[in-house]
Amino acid sequence: MLIRDKLNSGELLFSFEFFPPKTQVGEENLWSVLKELVELRPSYVSVTYGAGGSTRNKTVDISHRIQSELKIDAMTHLTCVGSTRDELAEMVDSSMANGLHNVLALRGDPPKGQKIFAKAEGGFGYADELTAFLKNRYGDRVCLGGACYPEGHIEAPSLEKDLDFLKRKVDAGAEFLITQLFFDNRVYFDFVDRARGAGIHVPIIPGIMPVQNFEQIKRFTAMCGASIPSDLYAALEKRADSPERVQELGVVHATIQSLGLIQGGAPGIHFYTLNRSAATRDILGAIRVNGRI
Numbered sequence: 400m401l402i403r404d405k406l407n408s409g410e411l412l413f414s415f416e417f418f419p420p421k422t423q424v425g426e427e428n429l430w431s432v433l434k435e436l437v438e439l440r441p442s443y444v445s446v447t448y449g450a451g452g453s454t455r456n457k458t459v460d461i462s463h464r465i466q467s468e469l470k471i472d473a474m475t476h477l478t479c480v481g482s483t484r485d486e487l488a489e490m491v492d493s494s495m496a497n498g499l500h501n502v503l504a505l506r507g508d509p510p511k512g513q514k515i516f517a518k519a520e521g522g523f524g525y526a527d528e529l530t531a532f533l534k535n536r537y538g539d540r541v542c543l544g545g546a547c548y549p550e551g552h553i554e555a556p557s558l559e560k561d562l563d564f565l566k567r568k569v570d571a572g573a574e575f576l577i578t579q580l581f582f583d584n585r586v587y588f589d590f591v592d593r594a595r596g597a598g599i600h601v602p603i604i605p606g607i608m609p610v611q612n613f614e615q616i617k618r619f620t621a622m623c624g625a626s627i628p629s630d631l632y633a634a635l636e637k638r639a640d641s642p643e644r645v646q647e648l649g650v651v652h653a654t655i656q657s658l659g660l661i662q663g664g665a666p667g668i669h670f671y672t673l674n675r676s677a678a679t680r681d682i683l684g685a686i687r688v689n690g691r692i
């Protein structure tokens with residue numbers, strides 16, 4: 400089923416993001432986590448596209464297996480990194496032939512060792528170009544999503560410019576947006592207000608990453624330009640020598656965040672699972688406890 404139709408039905412969308420593992424052990428872990436998490440009846444799951452285009456075939460293989468074996472709708476991520484438009488078309492043709500009609504169309508990050516994104520010869524330089532290309536090629540048979548950055552994309556010259564470019568992506572065919580991780584709901588609600596003011600009216604789904612490891616979250620936020628509020632940072636720092644207590648705080652914080660987002664009108668939550676089940680299971684279990692979500 401297309402994500403567009405799920406959004407139009409008014410259903411709150413809870414989605415789980417996974418990455419394709421590089422090892423056999425990682426693969427086995429992924430399937431056991433997936434089997435556990437599909438019991439929570441996610442609206443769909445999404446499978447990332449390896450940085451630099453690595454693991455690209457796995458994205459489609461895993462997504463196809465999720466749909467055919469676990470009977471859960473899947474969304475494939477796709478980036479412009481290192482591919483010509485013909486190669487991208489070939490990949491999406493094959494996904495579509497396998498029943499994968501939901502695509503998160505991304506530019507991707509510059510490959511390791513490069514600071515500036517250089518488009519492949521015959522490829523695309525920005526996500527809006529990929530989005531327009533896919534929309535033109537497949538029309539309404541494909542449902543396209545895009546990424547957005549409540550605190551601004553790390554390369555953007557200003558928040559205003561970032562929003563102008565985001566509007567282009569939506570005008571090109573992105574039907575919904577998923578945010579980069581953030582830890583303060585005001586960041587999300589302010590961003591949604593600014594986006595609406597800029598003429599962006601598609602659903603903006605908040606992306607939540609429960610903190611599972613202090614060092615890792617410091618690394619991730621530094622890489623993507625998201626901030627950790629000082630009180631959360633201090634509380635995590637105090638627990639830094641106890642991984643269990645960091646994870647407990649991560650779950651509690653993400654649960655409060657998720658409830659606040661839903662109560663404030665967010666169309667759902669996209670969980671960055673990092674291929675682990677416990678945090679997502681606990682958060683979703685907690686916010687569904689009163690039966691109204």
Ligand SMILES: Cc1cc2nc3c(=O)[nH]c(=O)nc-3n(C[C@H](O)[C@H](O)[C@H](O)COP(=O)(O)OP(=O)(O)OC[C@H]3O[C@@H](n4cnc5c(N)ncnc54)[C@H](O)[C@@H]3O)c2cc1C
Binds near residue numbers: 446553560580606
């Ligand atoms: C929900 C989510 C999922 C992700 N999944 C993956 C994944 O699976 N694999 C992966 O490798 N990465 C993934 N990423 C990371 C993403 O690839 C990077 O953040 C990347 O740097 C930007 O991709 P984008 O699609 O947002 O780019 P764009 O929308 O193209 O934006 C990139 C930068 O260019 C600017 N810009 C945009 N359009 C124009 C234009 N027309 N002219 C000039 N400047 C412009 C923007 O302001 C921004 O600074 C994901 C990010 C999110 C939020």
